[in-house]
Amino acid sequence: MSTATVDQLAGAIAHIGQLIAGIKPDQWGDPTPCAGWDVQALVSHLVLGNAIDTSALTARPMTFRALQAGFDESAGELVAAFRAPGALDRTLEIPFGRVPGVVALHLRLTELLVHGWDLSQATGQPAGFADDVVEQALTHTAPMLTAMPDGRRPFDAPVKAAASAPALDRLAFRLGRRPFSVGR
Template sequence: MTTATVAQLTAAAERVGRLIAGVKPDQWGDPTPCAGWDVQALVSHLVLGNVVDVSALTARPMTFRSLQAGFDESAADLAAAFRAPGALDRTVEVPFGRVSGAVALHLRLTELLVHGWDLALATGQPPAFADEVVEQELAHTAPMLTGMPVGRRPFADAVDQPPSAPALDRLAARLGRRPLS
Protein backbone atom coordinates (compact mmCIF):
# COMPACT_ATOMS: atom_id res chain seq x y z
CA MET A 1 0.00 0.00 0.00
CA THR A 2 1.27 3.46 -0.88
CA THR A 3 1.91 5.83 1.98
CA ALA A 4 0.30 9.26 1.95
CA THR A 5 2.73 12.16 1.93
CA VAL A 6 2.64 15.65 3.36
CA ALA A 7 3.13 16.94 -0.20
CA GLN A 8 -0.09 15.16 -1.24
CA LEU A 9 -1.88 16.63 1.78
CA THR A 10 -0.59 20.10 0.94
CA ALA A 11 -1.68 19.82 -2.70
CA ALA A 12 -5.16 18.64 -1.68
CA ALA A 13 -5.45 21.43 0.90
CA GLU A 14 -4.40 24.01 -1.69
CA ARG A 15 -7.11 22.73 -4.04
CA VAL A 16 -9.71 22.85 -1.24
CA GLY A 17 -8.55 26.40 -0.45
CA ARG A 18 -9.18 27.38 -4.09
CA LEU A 19 -12.63 25.76 -3.93
CA ILE A 20 -13.42 27.76 -0.79
CA ALA A 21 -12.17 30.95 -2.45
CA GLY A 22 -14.52 30.16 -5.35
CA VAL A 23 -17.65 30.05 -3.18
CA LYS A 24 -19.99 32.84 -4.27
CA PRO A 25 -21.53 35.02 -1.55
CA ASP A 26 -25.00 33.55 -2.12
CA GLN A 27 -23.75 29.91 -1.90
CA TRP A 28 -22.72 29.74 1.78
CA GLY A 29 -26.17 28.50 2.84
CA ASP A 30 -26.52 26.01 -0.04
CA PRO A 31 -26.78 22.28 0.75
CA THR A 32 -23.88 19.91 0.14
CA PRO A 33 -23.82 16.16 -0.54
CA CYS A 34 -22.72 15.79 3.09
CA ALA A 35 -26.16 15.28 4.62
CA GLY A 36 -27.36 18.08 6.88
CA TRP A 37 -24.45 20.42 6.14
CA ASP A 38 -24.55 23.58 4.11
CA VAL A 39 -21.41 25.07 2.52
CA GLN A 40 -20.59 27.16 5.61
CA ALA A 41 -20.90 24.19 7.98
CA LEU A 42 -18.76 22.05 5.68
CA VAL A 43 -15.97 24.65 5.55
CA SER A 44 -16.15 25.11 9.33
CA HIS A 45 -15.86 21.32 9.71
CA LEU A 46 -12.76 21.27 7.51
CA VAL A 47 -11.09 23.97 9.61
CA LEU A 48 -12.02 22.20 12.84
CA GLY A 49 -10.67 18.89 11.52
CA ASN A 50 -7.36 20.55 10.68
CA VAL A 51 -7.18 22.12 14.14
CA VAL A 52 -8.07 18.85 15.90
CA ASP A 53 -5.33 16.99 14.02
CA VAL A 54 -2.76 19.72 14.75
CA SER A 55 -3.65 19.46 18.44
CA ALA A 56 -3.31 15.65 18.35
CA LEU A 57 0.03 15.75 16.51
CA THR A 58 1.57 18.46 18.66
CA ALA A 59 0.00 17.47 22.00
CA ARG A 60 -1.02 21.11 22.45
CA PRO A 61 -4.62 21.96 23.25
CA MET A 62 -6.77 23.81 20.77
CA THR A 63 -7.05 27.51 21.48
CA PHE A 64 -9.69 30.09 20.71
CA ARG A 65 -7.24 31.59 18.22
CA SER A 66 -6.68 28.28 16.42
CA LEU A 67 -10.41 27.65 16.24
CA GLN A 68 -10.90 31.08 14.63
CA ALA A 69 -8.31 30.43 11.91
CA GLY A 70 -9.29 30.39 8.28
CA PHE A 71 -8.91 27.26 6.18
CA ASP A 72 -5.59 28.25 4.59
CA GLU A 73 -4.01 29.04 7.96
CA SER A 74 -5.28 25.84 9.56
CA ALA A 75 -4.06 23.81 6.56
CA ALA A 76 -0.58 25.37 6.79
CA ASP A 77 -0.46 24.55 10.52
CA LEU A 78 -1.57 21.00 9.73
CA ALA A 79 1.16 20.48 7.13
CA ALA A 80 3.77 21.84 9.55
CA ALA A 81 2.54 19.48 12.28
CA PHE A 82 2.77 16.47 9.96
CA ARG A 83 6.27 17.54 8.85
CA ALA A 84 7.60 17.65 12.43
CA PRO A 85 10.19 14.97 13.19
CA GLY A 86 8.52 11.76 14.33
CA ALA A 87 4.97 12.97 13.63
CA LEU A 88 4.13 10.06 11.34
CA ASP A 89 5.46 7.51 13.81
CA ARG A 90 3.72 8.65 17.00
CA THR A 91 0.30 7.43 18.10
CA VAL A 92 -2.36 10.12 18.06
CA GLU A 93 -5.98 10.33 19.17
CA VAL A 94 -8.40 11.17 16.37
CA PRO A 95 -12.19 11.42 16.72
CA PHE A 96 -12.73 7.68 16.27
CA GLY A 97 -9.69 6.19 17.99
CA ARG A 98 -5.94 5.97 18.42
CA VAL A 99 -3.93 5.65 15.22
CA SER A 100 -0.40 6.25 14.00
CA GLY A 101 0.49 9.64 12.58
CA ALA A 102 0.82 7.96 9.17
CA VAL A 103 -2.77 6.68 9.38
CA ALA A 104 -3.93 10.11 10.59
CA LEU A 105 -2.32 11.59 7.46
CA HIS A 106 -4.29 9.19 5.25
CA LEU A 107 -7.49 10.01 7.12
CA ARG A 108 -6.99 13.76 6.80
CA LEU A 109 -6.11 13.45 3.13
CA THR A 110 -9.24 11.39 2.49
CA GLU A 111 -11.30 13.93 4.42
CA LEU A 112 -9.96 16.77 2.25
CA LEU A 113 -10.64 14.84 -0.95
CA VAL A 114 -14.19 13.83 -0.07
CA HIS A 115 -15.23 17.14 1.48
CA GLY A 116 -13.55 18.89 -1.46
CA TRP A 117 -15.83 16.81 -3.70
CA ASP A 118 -18.80 17.85 -1.53
CA LEU A 119 -17.83 21.51 -1.81
CA ALA A 120 -17.18 21.32 -5.56
CA LEU A 121 -20.57 19.75 -6.25
CA ALA A 122 -22.38 22.19 -3.98
CA THR A 123 -20.81 25.23 -5.64
CA GLY A 124 -20.60 24.06 -9.26
CA GLN A 125 -16.80 23.93 -9.37
CA PRO A 126 -14.61 21.13 -10.72
CA PRO A 127 -12.97 19.17 -7.89
CA ALA A 128 -9.71 18.59 -9.86
CA PHE A 129 -7.76 16.40 -7.42
CA ALA A 130 -4.95 14.15 -8.67
CA ASP A 131 -6.44 10.79 -9.71
CA GLU A 132 -3.43 8.83 -8.46
CA VAL A 133 -3.86 10.30 -4.97
CA VAL A 134 -7.59 9.54 -5.01
CA GLU A 135 -6.88 5.95 -6.13
CA GLN A 136 -4.32 5.64 -3.34
CA GLU A 137 -6.89 6.73 -0.76
CA LEU A 138 -9.52 4.40 -2.25
CA ALA A 139 -7.09 1.53 -1.65
CA HIS A 140 -6.38 2.75 1.88
CA THR A 141 -10.03 3.19 2.95
CA ALA A 142 -11.25 -0.26 1.91
CA PRO A 143 -9.54 -2.29 4.66
CA MET A 144 -10.06 0.45 7.26
CA LEU A 145 -13.82 0.54 6.70
CA THR A 146 -14.07 -3.24 6.66
CA GLY A 147 -12.55 -3.46 10.12
CA MET A 148 -14.47 -0.55 11.61
CA PRO A 149 -17.63 -1.31 13.61
CA VAL A 150 -20.72 0.13 11.93
CA GLY A 151 -21.63 2.33 14.90
CA ARG A 152 -18.15 3.89 14.97
CA ARG A 153 -17.90 4.78 11.30
CA PRO A 154 -17.77 8.53 10.82
CA PHE A 155 -19.38 8.18 7.40
CA ALA A 156 -22.72 7.11 5.95
CA ASP A 157 -23.17 3.66 4.42
CA ALA A 158 -21.49 3.16 1.05
CA VAL A 159 -23.42 4.01 -2.10
CA ASP A 160 -23.13 1.82 -5.21
CA GLN A 161 -20.94 3.30 -7.92
CA PRO A 162 -19.84 1.56 -11.13
CA PRO A 163 -16.14 0.65 -11.34
CA SER A 164 -15.92 2.87 -14.44
CA ALA A 165 -16.92 5.99 -12.46
CA PRO A 166 -14.20 8.58 -11.82
CA ALA A 167 -12.00 7.71 -8.83
CA LEU A 168 -13.20 10.66 -6.76
CA ASP A 169 -16.85 9.73 -7.32
CA ARG A 170 -16.04 6.17 -6.19
CA LEU A 171 -14.25 7.41 -3.07
CA ALA A 172 -17.12 9.76 -2.21
CA ALA A 173 -19.63 6.93 -2.76
CA ARG A 174 -17.60 4.60 -0.53
CA LEU A 175 -18.05 7.17 2.24
CA GLY A 176 -21.80 7.44 1.68
CA ARG A 177 -22.00 10.40 -0.66
CA ARG A 178 -24.59 10.86 -3.36
CA PRO A 179 -24.57 13.74 -5.81
CA LEU A 180 -27.07 16.49 -5.03
CA SER A 181 -30.44 15.88 -6.63
Protein backbone atom coordinates in the same frame (compact mmCIF):
# COMPACT_ATOMS: atom_id res chain seq x y z
CA MET B 1 -0.38 -0.20 -0.20
CA SER B 2 1.41 3.08 -0.85
CA THR B 3 1.69 5.58 1.94
CA ALA B 4 0.16 9.04 1.87
CA THR B 5 2.67 11.84 1.95
CA VAL B 6 2.61 15.29 3.45
CA ASP B 7 3.14 16.67 -0.06
CA GLN B 8 -0.09 14.94 -1.16
CA LEU B 9 -1.85 16.48 1.84
CA ALA B 10 -0.46 19.90 0.93
CA GLY B 11 -1.66 19.44 -2.66
CA ALA B 12 -5.18 18.49 -1.57
CA ILE B 13 -5.23 21.45 0.78
CA ALA B 14 -4.21 23.78 -2.05
CA HIS B 15 -7.12 22.52 -4.17
CA ILE B 16 -9.58 22.95 -1.32
CA GLY B 17 -8.24 26.46 -0.75
CA GLN B 18 -9.05 27.18 -4.41
CA LEU B 19 -12.53 25.72 -3.98
CA ILE B 20 -13.15 27.88 -0.92
CA ALA B 21 -11.84 30.96 -2.73
CA GLY B 22 -14.26 30.16 -5.56
CA ILE B 23 -17.36 30.06 -3.36
CA LYS B 24 -19.72 32.82 -4.45
CA PRO B 25 -21.20 35.02 -1.69
CA ASP B 26 -24.69 33.60 -2.27
CA GLN B 27 -23.49 29.96 -2.01
CA TRP B 28 -22.47 29.87 1.67
CA GLY B 29 -25.95 28.79 2.76
CA ASP B 30 -26.40 26.22 -0.02
CA PRO B 31 -26.78 22.53 0.85
CA THR B 32 -23.94 20.06 0.31
CA PRO B 33 -23.91 16.29 -0.20
CA CYS B 34 -22.95 16.08 3.48
CA ALA B 35 -26.45 15.71 4.91
CA GLY B 36 -27.52 18.58 7.13
CA TRP B 37 -24.51 20.77 6.35
CA ASP B 38 -24.51 23.84 4.20
CA VAL B 39 -21.33 25.18 2.54
CA GLN B 40 -20.43 27.35 5.56
CA ALA B 41 -20.83 24.46 8.03
CA LEU B 42 -18.72 22.20 5.82
CA VAL B 43 -15.88 24.74 5.61
CA SER B 44 -16.08 25.23 9.39
CA HIS B 45 -15.84 21.44 9.79
CA LEU B 46 -12.69 21.39 7.65
CA VAL B 47 -11.09 24.09 9.83
CA LEU B 48 -12.06 22.19 12.98
CA GLY B 49 -10.62 18.93 11.61
CA ASN B 50 -7.36 20.69 10.78
CA ALA B 51 -7.20 22.15 14.29
CA ILE B 52 -7.93 18.79 15.95
CA ASP B 53 -5.21 16.98 14.04
CA THR B 54 -2.73 19.83 14.57
CA SER B 55 -3.41 19.69 18.30
CA ALA B 56 -2.84 15.92 18.32
CA LEU B 57 0.39 16.25 16.34
CA THR B 58 1.84 19.08 18.40
CA ALA B 59 0.52 17.92 21.79
CA ARG B 60 -0.75 21.48 22.29
CA PRO B 61 -4.35 21.95 23.36
CA MET B 62 -6.68 23.41 20.80
CA THR B 63 -7.36 27.08 21.40
CA PHE B 64 -10.34 29.24 20.64
CA ARG B 65 -8.06 31.10 18.20
CA ALA B 66 -7.39 27.86 16.31
CA LEU B 67 -11.13 27.36 15.93
CA GLN B 68 -11.54 30.90 14.59
CA ALA B 69 -8.72 30.49 12.07
CA GLY B 70 -9.57 30.47 8.42
CA PHE B 71 -8.95 27.43 6.29
CA ASP B 72 -5.61 28.61 4.89
CA GLU B 73 -4.20 29.32 8.35
CA SER B 74 -5.40 26.06 9.88
CA ALA B 75 -4.21 24.10 6.84
CA GLY B 76 -0.74 25.67 6.99
CA GLU B 77 -0.42 24.75 10.64
CA LEU B 78 -1.59 21.20 9.90
CA VAL B 79 0.96 20.67 7.11
CA ALA B 80 3.74 22.08 9.31
CA ALA B 81 2.75 19.76 12.16
CA PHE B 82 2.75 16.71 9.85
CA ARG B 83 6.18 17.77 8.51
CA ALA B 84 7.71 17.92 12.02
CA PRO B 85 10.38 15.25 12.59
CA GLY B 86 8.85 12.01 13.86
CA ALA B 87 5.23 13.15 13.40
CA LEU B 88 4.32 10.22 11.16
CA ASP B 89 5.88 7.72 13.59
CA ARG B 90 4.03 8.85 16.72
CA THR B 91 0.75 7.44 18.00
CA LEU B 92 -1.92 10.13 17.98
CA GLU B 93 -5.27 10.47 19.72
CA ILE B 94 -7.78 11.73 17.15
CA PRO B 95 -11.58 11.44 17.05
CA PHE B 96 -11.21 8.14 15.14
CA GLY B 97 -9.14 6.70 18.04
CA ARG B 98 -5.45 6.08 18.77
CA VAL B 99 -3.63 5.70 15.48
CA PRO B 100 -0.10 5.99 14.11
CA GLY B 101 0.72 9.37 12.58
CA VAL B 102 0.83 7.91 9.07
CA VAL B 103 -2.72 6.57 9.52
CA ALA B 104 -3.86 9.98 10.79
CA LEU B 105 -2.34 11.47 7.62
CA HIS B 106 -4.28 8.99 5.43
CA LEU B 107 -7.49 9.73 7.30
CA ARG B 108 -7.07 13.51 7.05
CA LEU B 109 -6.20 13.31 3.37
CA THR B 110 -9.23 11.11 2.66
CA GLU B 111 -11.52 13.44 4.60
CA LEU B 112 -10.18 16.45 2.72
CA LEU B 113 -10.67 14.69 -0.63
CA VAL B 114 -14.26 13.71 0.14
CA HIS B 115 -15.20 17.08 1.61
CA GLY B 116 -13.49 18.71 -1.37
CA TRP B 117 -15.84 16.62 -3.52
CA ASP B 118 -18.73 17.88 -1.37
CA LEU B 119 -17.66 21.50 -1.93
CA SER B 120 -17.16 21.01 -5.66
CA GLN B 121 -20.60 19.42 -5.98
CA ALA B 122 -22.31 22.11 -3.90
CA THR B 123 -20.65 25.04 -5.67
CA GLY B 124 -20.42 23.70 -9.22
CA GLN B 125 -16.62 23.85 -9.33
CA PRO B 126 -14.23 21.14 -10.54
CA ALA B 127 -12.49 19.40 -7.64
CA GLY B 128 -9.08 19.16 -9.31
CA PHE B 129 -7.52 16.42 -7.14
CA ALA B 130 -4.86 14.15 -8.63
CA ASP B 131 -6.35 10.79 -9.63
CA ASP B 132 -3.38 8.84 -8.25
CA VAL B 133 -3.89 10.40 -4.81
CA VAL B 134 -7.62 9.60 -4.92
CA GLU B 135 -6.92 6.01 -6.06
CA GLN B 136 -4.50 5.63 -3.15
CA ALA B 137 -7.21 6.84 -0.76
CA LEU B 138 -9.65 4.32 -2.28
CA THR B 139 -7.16 1.52 -1.68
CA HIS B 140 -6.54 2.68 1.88
CA THR B 141 -10.21 2.99 2.85
CA ALA B 142 -11.30 -0.48 1.71
CA PRO B 143 -9.72 -2.48 4.58
CA MET B 144 -10.52 0.22 7.14
CA LEU B 145 -14.21 0.17 6.25
CA THR B 146 -14.34 -3.60 6.48
CA ALA B 147 -12.85 -3.49 9.97
CA MET B 148 -15.02 -0.63 11.22
CA PRO B 149 -18.14 -1.53 13.22
CA ASP B 150 -21.34 -0.07 11.73
CA GLY B 151 -22.06 2.00 14.84
CA ARG B 152 -18.65 3.72 14.64
CA ARG B 153 -18.87 4.90 11.04
CA PRO B 154 -18.92 8.70 10.85
CA PHE B 155 -20.71 8.59 7.49
CA ASP B 156 -23.59 6.89 5.70
CA ALA B 157 -23.52 3.40 4.21
CA PRO B 158 -21.62 3.04 0.94
CA VAL B 159 -23.41 3.75 -2.33
CA LYS B 160 -22.66 1.57 -5.37
CA ALA B 161 -20.68 3.43 -8.01
CA ALA B 162 -20.01 2.29 -11.55
CA ALA B 163 -16.49 0.91 -12.00
CA SER B 164 -16.07 3.46 -14.80
CA ALA B 165 -16.96 6.40 -12.51
CA PRO B 166 -14.19 8.89 -11.79
CA ALA B 167 -12.00 7.90 -8.83
CA LEU B 168 -13.21 10.81 -6.69
CA ASP B 169 -16.86 9.85 -7.24
CA ARG B 170 -16.06 6.24 -6.30
CA LEU B 171 -14.34 7.44 -3.10
CA ALA B 172 -17.19 9.78 -2.19
CA PHE B 173 -19.81 7.09 -2.85
CA ARG B 174 -17.80 4.54 -0.82
CA LEU B 175 -18.07 6.96 2.10
CA GLY B 176 -21.84 7.28 1.76
CA ARG B 177 -22.25 10.25 -0.56
CA ARG B 178 -24.99 10.18 -3.13
CA PRO B 179 -25.22 11.80 -6.53
CA PHE B 180 -25.83 15.50 -6.03
CA SER B 181 -26.87 18.36 -8.25
CA VAL B 182 -26.19 22.01 -7.51
CA GLY B 183 -29.27 23.89 -6.30
CA ARG B 184 -31.23 20.74 -5.66
